[in-house]
Amino acid sequence: MFENLSDRLERSFKILKGEGRITEINVAETLKDVRRALLDADVNYKTAKEFTENVKQKALGQNVLTAVKPHELMVKIVHDELAALMGGTAADIDITGKPTVILMSGLQGSGKTTFSGKLANMLKSKRGKHPLLVAGDVYRPAAIEQLKILGEQIGVPVYFEEENKNPVEIAKNAIKQAKQTGKDLVIIDTAGRLAIDEVLMNEITAIKDAVNPNEILFVVDAMTGQDAVNTAKEFNDRLNFDGVVLTKLDGDTRGGAALSIRSVVDKPIKFVGTGEKLDALDVFHPERMADRILGMGDIVSLVERAQEQYDEDEARRLQKRIAKNQFDFNDFIAQIQQVKKMGNLKELASMIPGIGKQIKDLDIDDDAFKSIEAIIYSMTPAEREKPELLNGSRRARIAKGSGTEVQEVNKLIKQFDETRKMMHMMTTGGGKAMMKGVRAGRGGGRKKKR
Numbered sequence: 347m348f349e350n351l352s353d354r355l356e357r358s359f360k361i362l363k364g365e366g367r368i369t370e371i372n373v374a375e376t377l378k379d380v381r382r383a384l385l386d387a388d389v390n391y392k393t394a395k396e397f398t399e400n401v402k403q404k405a406l407g408q409n410v411l412t413a414v415k416p417h418e419l420m421v422k423i424v425h426d427e428l429a430a431l432m433g434g435t436a437a438d439i440d441i442t443g444k445p446t447v448i449l450m451s452g453l454q455g456s457g458k459t460t461f462s463g464k465l466a467n468m469l470k471s472k473r474g475k476h477p478l479l480v481a482g483d484v485y486r487p488a489a490i491e492q493l494k495i496l497g498e499q500i501g502v503p504v505y506f507e508e509e510n511k512n513p514v515e516i517a518k519n520a521i522k523q524a525k526q527t528g529k530d531l532v533i534i535d536t537a538g539r540l541a542i543d544e545v546l547m548n549e550i551t552a553i554k555d556a557v558n559p560n561e562i563l564f565v566v567d568a569m570t571g572q573d574a575v576n577t578a579k580e581f582n583d584r585l586n587f588d589g590v591v592l593t594k595l596d597g598d599t600r601g602g603a604a605l606s607i608r609s610v611v612d613k614p615i616k617f618v619g620t621g622e623k624l625d626a627l628d629v630f631h632p633e634r635m636a637d638r639i640l641g642m643g644d645i646v647s648l649v650e651r652a653q654e655q656y657d658e659d660e661a662r663r664l665q666k667r668i669a670k671n672q673f674d675f676n677d678f679i680a681q682i683q684q685v686k687k688m689g690n691l692k693e694l695a696s697m698i699p700g701i702g703k704q705i706k707d708l709d710i711d712d713d714a715f716k717s718i719e720a721i722i723y724s725m726t727p728a729e730r731e732k733p734e735l736l737n738g739s740r741r742a743r744i745a746k747g748s749g750t751e752v753q754e755v756n757k758l759i760k761q762f763d764e765t766r767k768m769m770h771m772m773t774t775g776g777g778k779a780m781m782k783g784v785r786a787g788r789g790g791g792r793k794k795k796r
Contacts, residue, residue: 355383355424355640373405376420388572390606393431401427425636431605432632437589437614441473443560445524446531451550451581452565454538457593457619459489461565462535463496464619464627469531470502478529480520481506482513482553483537493535500624503529513537513549514556521557534559542577547584554585562587563616566603569594574603575610582611589616592630604635625687671770675730678762679722682715720748721758733762 377398384394404423440446448465450458466477479497481504483489490506497504505520517534524532536553539546554562564587566574578590590607592615607615615630660680667673722730724747729735736744736759745752 355380370406373402373420377402380424384605387605388603390572390575390610393606393609396609397427397431421640425640428605428636428639429633431609432635433608433614433630434632436629436631437616439469439589439616440560441469441475441531445478445521445529446475446561447521447557447559448531448533448561448563449550449554449557449559450533450535450563450565451585451587452538453542453567453577454486456538456565456567458538458565459483459492459535460496461563461591461593461617461619461627462493462533463500463502464624465617466497466502466531466533467500467624468627470500475531476529477502477531477533478520478524478527479504480517480532480534482516482534484511484513484516485537489535489537496624503527514552517553517557542580547581551584561589563589563591564613565591565593566607567594568592568603568618570603572603572606575606578607578611578613582613587613589614591615591617591619593619668766668769671766673766673769675722675725675733675762679719679730682718686715717748717750717754718758721745721750721755724748733759 380401381394381398384397385391389397401420401423404427405420439448450462452458462479466479469475470477479493479502481490481493490504490508494504494506496502505516505523507516507519510516513536520534521532523529534553534557536550537546562585564578564581564585566578568574570577574592581587590611590613592604592607604615604618607613615632618628618630620626620628664673664677667677721744724744725736729740729744741752741755741759745755748755
């Protein structure tokens with residue numbers, strides 16, 4: 347996501363490196379390259395032109411401080427303008443209705459049905475809602491079945507009427523059902539077409555008029571670039587939707603839709619889909635996205651994801667085991683499972699400032715833990731609890747059972763032993779003494795003032 351744009355922008359800023367001050371000439375040269383980078387990323391031409399003009403005005407109006415280099419100032423201005431272009435701040439979703447009704451719109455194949463499941467899962471787990479999913483796509487044969495499967499996976503009921511081909515009636519009946527069964531959130535999946543047509547627009551408008559939704563979300567495939575922006579404009583003219591959802595933003599997308607859509611339809615991007623899993627859905631934060639585009643990482647989102655998987659009771663239990671040097675392979679595998687729940691490994695690594703550019707050409711497989719898991723699961727319960735039991739013959743058996751080589755098993759056990767020793771040291775006297783020494787070194791031996 348945005349990798350090519352990030353590279354191009356970085357090259358653009360290099361034009362100002364070594365310059366003592368910002369001038370109209372070097373700014374013009376830099377922004378010419380910036381505009382070309384935006385257009386190559388499939389950003390709307392008018393949007394790219396206005397963006398670079400805004401950056402130019404702000405750059406030329408700045409008095410460069412001696413402590414700030416011209417290229418650093420330009421990065422800051424571009425960052426702020428990128429965030430503003432994408433909306434400035436995150437936009438919340440209205441869930442105040444009784445029940446709240448959310449209507450999905452978009453073309454066929456944009457990911458409406460999957461997003462409906464993801465949104466129900468997010469609002470159920472993070473906002474305490476009790477959702478009802480509604481199968482309002484009466485044309486695509488697999489749509490109802492797909493929604494039923496998604497509902498089953500997240501523990502959310504699905505309302506459908508197999509024989510009824512009137513989506514307006516289905517939507518109205520679903521809301522009645524929600525009120526009767528105590529559901530406070532109704533998410534209506536709707537039909538799409540391969541292209542915009544009058545039948546599609548009339549149908550979704552009729553559903554809107556019948557149920558008066560709290561939110562209408564336009565779901566669009568980010569990989570379609572400028573087509574996504576044009577489609578959004580058509581839907582907005584008819585529906586006046588409340589927000590945009592960009593799906594498949596984890597794919598091979600140039601990012602033009604994310605950068606253009608707000609300025610074209612003047613509606614916020616509210617959510618982005620970042621993977622296939624049902625928890626692979628993020629609230630869209632313009633400032634954090636600007637950080638990613640400019641290679642600054644996104645440590646806030648990384649911490650938030652970690653906190654979602656963080657269990658305080660489990661952390662306390664683990665800390666006690668580490669302090670007693672009882673950390674074993676069962677604890678180790680549990681930590682691996684928590685990391686995997688946080689999402690795509692390459693995306694997680696790219697959120698760490700300075701790491702994104704270094705790993706962009708690396709193929710980080712989501713199955714990177716597979717061989718480690720296979721080795722650990724090939725151990726007996728006693729071996730997982732007491733790694734000191736792992737002698738040569740046991741290691742040979744584990745290698746055979748996990749489909750790996752003995753050298754791999756030895757390497758994993760050695761890394762585990764080193765990790766366990768370090769963790770134990772950091773939670774006991776040795777680690778505390780080391781940290782005390784570090785703090786003393788930073789203080790330079792100065793006494794506190796009284």
